[in-house]
Amino acid sequence: MTEERLSTAGEDLLTIAGLTKAYPGVVANDQVSFAIRPGEVHALLGENGAGKSTLVKMIYGLVKPDAGTMTFKGMPYAPTEPRAARATGVAMVFQHFSLFEALDVAENIALGMENPPKMRDLAARIREVSQNYGLPLDPDQLVGDLSAGERQRVEIIRCLLQNPKLLIMDEPTSVLTPQEVSILFQTLEKLRGEGCSILYISHKLEEIRALCDHATVLRLGKVVGTCNPRQETARAMAEMMVGEVLHVPLKAPRVPQEVALEIEALDVPARTAFGTSLKNINMAVQMGEILGIGGVAGNGQDELCSVISGEILAGASQVRLLGNAVGDKGPNARRALGMLAAPEERLGHAAAPDMSLTENALLSGAVREGLETRGMIDWGKTREFAKKIIQEFDVRTPSANTAARALSGGNLQKFVIGREILQNPSVLVVNQPTWGVDASAAAAIRQALLDLASAGAAIVVISQDLDELMEISDRFAALNEGRLSQPVDASGLTVDQIGLMMGGAHDLDPVPAPSEALA
Amino acid sequence: MIVLEKRPQPSKLWTAITPVFAVVATMIAGGIMFALLGKDPLEAIRTIFWDPLFNEQFAAFSRPQLLVKAAPLILIATGLAMGFRAGVWNIGAEGQYIIGALSGAAVGLAFYPTESILIFPLMVLAGALGGFLWAMIPGLLKVKFHTNEILVSLLLVYVAEFILASMALGALRNPEGNGFPGSRNFKDYPSAFNAELLPNTGLHWGVVAAIIAVIFAYVLFSKHMMGFHIRLAGQAPKAARFGGVEPARLILFCLGTSGALAGLAGLFEVSGPAGQVSIDFNVGYGFTAIIVAFLGRLNPFGILLAGLLMALTYIGGELASFMLGVPTAAIQAFQGMLLFFLLAVDVLTNYRIRFGKRKVA
Numbered sequence: 001m002t003e004e005r006l007s008t009a010g011e012d013l014l015t016i017a018g019l020t021k022a023y024p025g026v027v028a029n030d031q032v033s034f035a036i037r038p039g040e041v042h043a044l045l046g047e048n049g050a051g052k053s054t055l056v057k058m059i060y061g062l063v064k065p066d067a068g069t070m071t072f073k074g075m076p077y078a079p080t081e082p083r084a085a086r087a088t089g090v091a092m093v094f095q096h097f098s099l100f101e102a103l104d105v106a107e108n109i110a111l112g113m114e115n116p117p118k119m120r121d122l123a124a125r126i127r128e129v130s131q132n133y134g135l136p137l138d139p140d141q142l143v144g145d146l147s148a149g150e151r152q153r154v155e156i157i158r159c160l161l162q163n164p165k166l167l168i169m170d171e172p173t174s175v176l177t178p179q180e181v182s183i184l185f186q187t188l189e190k191l192r193g194e195g196c197s198i199l200y201i202s203h204k205l206e207e208i209r210a211l212c213d214h215a216t217v218l219r220l221g222k223v224v225g226t227c228n229p230r231q232e233t234a235r236a237m238a239e240m241m242v243g244e245v246l247h248v249p250l251k252a253p254r255v256p257q258e259v260a261l262e263i264e265a266l267d268v269p270a271r272t273a274f275g276t277s278l279k280n281i282n283m284a285v286q287m288g289e290i291l292g293i294g295g296v297a298g299n300g301q302d303e304l305c306s307v308i309s310g311e312i313l314a315g316a317s318q319v320r321l322l323g324n325a326v327g328d329k330g331p332n333a334r335r336a337l338g339m340l341a342a343p344e345e346r347l348g349h350a351a352a353p354d355m356s357l358t359e360n361a362l363l364s365g366a367v368r369e370g371l372e373t374r375g376m377i378d379w380g381k382t383r384e385f386a387k388k389i390i391q392e393f394d395v396r397t398p399s400a401n402t403a404a405r406a407l408s409g410g411n412l413q414k415f416v417i418g419r420e421i422l423q424n425p426s427v428l429v430v431n432q433p434t435w436g437v438d439a440s441a442a443a444a445i446r447q448a449l450l451d452l453a454s455a456g457a458a459i460v461v462i463s464q465d466l467d468e469l470m471e472i473s474d475r476f477a478a479l480n481e482g483r484l485s486q487p488v489d490a491s492g493l494t495v496d497q498i499g500l501m502m503g504g505a506h507d508l509d510p511v512p513a514p515s516e517a518l519a
Numbered sequence: 520m521i522v523l524e525k526r527p528q529p530s531k532l533w534t535a536i537t538p539v540f541a542v543v544a545t546m547i548a549g550g551i552m553f554a555l556l557g558k559d560p561l562e563a564i565r566t567i568f569w570d571p572l573f574n575e576q577f578a579a580f581s582r583p584q585l586l587v588k589a590a591p592l593i594l595i596a597t598g599l600a601m602g603f604r605a606g607v608w609n610i611g612a613e614g615q616y617i618i619g620a621l622s623g624a625a626v627g628l629a630f631y632p633t634e635s636i637l638i639f640p641l642m643v644l645a646g647a648l649g650g651f652l653w654a655m656i657p658g659l660l661k662v663k664f665h666t667n668e669i670l671v672s673l674l675l676v677y678v679a680e681f682i683l684a685s686m687a688l689g690a691l692r693n694p695e696g697n698g699f700p701g702s703r704n705f706k707d708y709p710s711a712f713n714a715e716l717l718p719n720t721g722l723h724w725g726v727v728a729a730i731i732a733v734i735f736a737y738v739l740f741s742k743h744m745m746g747f748h749i750r751l752a753g754q755a756p757k758a759a760r761f762g763g764v765e766p767a768r769l770i771l772f773c774l775g776t777s778g779a780l781a782g783l784a785g786l787f788e789v790s791g792p793a794g795q796v797s798i799d800f801n802v803g804y805g806f807t808a809i810i811v812a813f814l815g816r817l818n819p820f821g822i823l824l825a826g827l828l829m830a831l832t833y834i835g836g837e838l839a840s841f842m843l844g845v846p847t848a849a850i851q852a853f854q855g856m857l858l859f860f861l862l863a864v865d866v867l868t869n870y871r872i873r874f875g876k877r878k879v880a
Contacts, residue, residue, distance in 0.1 A: 311761055331761060331762070351755075377744060377747060
């Protein structure tokens, strides 16, 4: 599995030797050593918390290592701040963009430069670079009007204008459609051809297999292996990351059943200036079925989840639960009937940050778990419910009295999902169920969803992770600019078809939905 | 360098002791202010905090005053705390206090000179209803038209003051008062008079109501879904909606309850300690109660203590201006400092102070 590589410091672009960084209570990086050659795409693999972010922050000068050395082009390299890193030739595209929506592309790029040229010259340079690298971008456009993929291009071009020798990319494809991913890959190939090295962080193993020449795998802050991704299976790499044999959730075959959740001709206007309006949403989910809804964030996912949870009200008969019109009923009335939801935003929406896990268990569990009688709260029973969630979903927390915001994202996610699943819903909608959760916990959450479905619940999973949707969905639909595509059978869907659906091509060969076939 | 570091959870210890910090800081800063005014700071502080309770000459008069002044503050602040916890900002308790007093007084005066045991309870209901309805104006406007309740409730205070003046000079004026402004005195009308329940203690029905309100609020916050929803809405509005809280219902509940309690405070005051509807009947309890609510950490029992402390500064302040010639404005600045320091030290419940160099990321 480990590919031996003979290298001398002379021919490597960046050599890292024994880099160590400890934070109170955790060693983020422990004696990390590896080397990046000129013109290579080097993947950095690892679960959440494996130390990838800390490592690249040290390379980019955001974090100072406790011990260890770096060598860049044979010279000692110890950047004290990102500016020093950029001057040496290291550039970085962050997962979260730092752009001003009210400014145009050229102004945003000028803001990040040490000595910005005249705006007219800069705009010309932006056009030139964007054409050279196949990243179409208009310097005069307002960033607020750009899609996530286009915003990423702004960040990439901002880096390319510095002529970097090493480009660090942190999870660049998480916000892109498959088509945008292939454009990005062409750009990266071109950069590689020009001798620029790329340090590529991702947990999407198929991408890494397609793009990268070399991979370094981190686990709990240590380098646990290196490999040539082209010669490994995705599964083998995943097991290297996790350090154990990966458990793949199993999906049982199912027979058509009664429709549990129906949404009909639903239009919802956008609630805020940055919201998305839903347009003519139609869907039917059967008992025991999982409907996967894919799409790039910001295309109406939150709104769709709120429509099902009851946070956004509609006409009574536009949302039906087992034949009952519930469209005009609020969240608690729907909960009483068995319709539950787990929103995407964990802190502030699915859970109150400063409240304890016990109080957060009450938040959505009061009705179904009988935690209140005539308004009076039974705290003893609530605490028991919280403890049950913590135990059954392996939530790592000092106690049920801990504030939600003190939990790591993955643990809080397990709590939020577990809270709904344990209430034994007949319809459950989950938005981004495994976002920011590590691989083994994500597998556990998916398995729990599958178990719930096989027990007869209708489940809607809204996710950006296509692999996840393909793994658990019976049918798949895409949400694009507030429109939901016709759901199609998930088995046999290709990535290209999914990409087209996510891009808004709704006229794919309509595969009849089981509910229609039944009728 | 001094660095503020966010605590993983709000500190329970600091939540409890910051009010003490704020009081001490106010004493120091206030002492400096009094010194600059040419007064002996230690004597001024002692006159404000000590003499009203323990000075042989004044205590007999001042001690009952403590309950008389604290009761309306506590009653109003307890209601305000519900709204403040939910993020509903009723700044106009003073107006609800006035309207509550006028409504209750009007009902009582309408029965003059009939004597019945039912008159006072009726006045109490009318007072609460008056305050409730006055608070419903900003409430309904906010729910229906998304107006800002801070502005509306505040502006309605001035409207209420004009109504008060009009009533004192017009409809409610004592017909046997020789043309002087002001209503009949309730002291002369036993059925409507809010008398002391125990002589020379200051204990009247308003004090009883304040204690009941504190207990009621405590149970609401700690044991009832409504209290849970109030806290939820204040801390995480989106989570509240997810939890099934209807914002409109919550806004009306909070404004209505605080309005009714402020109205009650007004009624107990006008029918007891004040004795009559007069032009300058209101003395700012509705505004001071905002300070009391925060000084008490929006916690019912905290408010109970804060109300007593604030009443003490009122009485002590009067004593200081009377005995030492400290200007009234300085006393008000002193009370303002209390809120200022309280908000300033509040940062310590969520942050800890670290001395030393900031570490890189």
